[in-house]
Amino acid sequence: MIHSYHAGYVLDASVVVKWFARQPERDRAVAVACRSAYISGRFRIAVPVLCLIEVANALRYSPRAREADVAEAIDALNILAFEVAPTDSELLKKANAIAWGYGVTVYDALYVALAEARGYPLITADDALRKRMHGHSIVLALRDMDFQQMPGG
Secondary structure (H helix, E strand, C coil), X not given: CECCCCCEEEECHHHHHHHCCCCCCCCHHHHHHHXXXXXXXXCEEEEEHHHHHHHHHHHHCCCCCCHHHHXXXXXXXXXXXXEEECCCHHHHHHHHHHHHHHCCCHHHHHHHHHHHHXXXXXXXXXXXXXXXXXXXXXXXXXXXXXXXXXXXX
């Protein structure tokens, strides 16, 4: 478990989609605890605008999904009001360099680039991304987080 906490985190779509999935998801309880800790004011959350698109698309193609479910998730994300960062040319250049350096997609590298730019760790449930980003201490596994023990709130 990770017991060092930060003022903010970047979350990737693999974490956020767990909040809305209608089928069992590994580490869903940890993802929901993350959302609860955010709502209680324990830290900030930043995501690239791409995250909203990826979450909507993942939910669209998830088992038992309905159009209304995706619409409700979009509304909920709007209400949560975390920082949605635009993808400007500097962030995209940084993502490009990360993508080439670590052999990941530019999509995944965009989350890492935003984490670097904000000085926040990136939390992901994507094991393949974590493995490819090995050696980059800014990328944390969702399953290693313990938001219930987080101070404050």
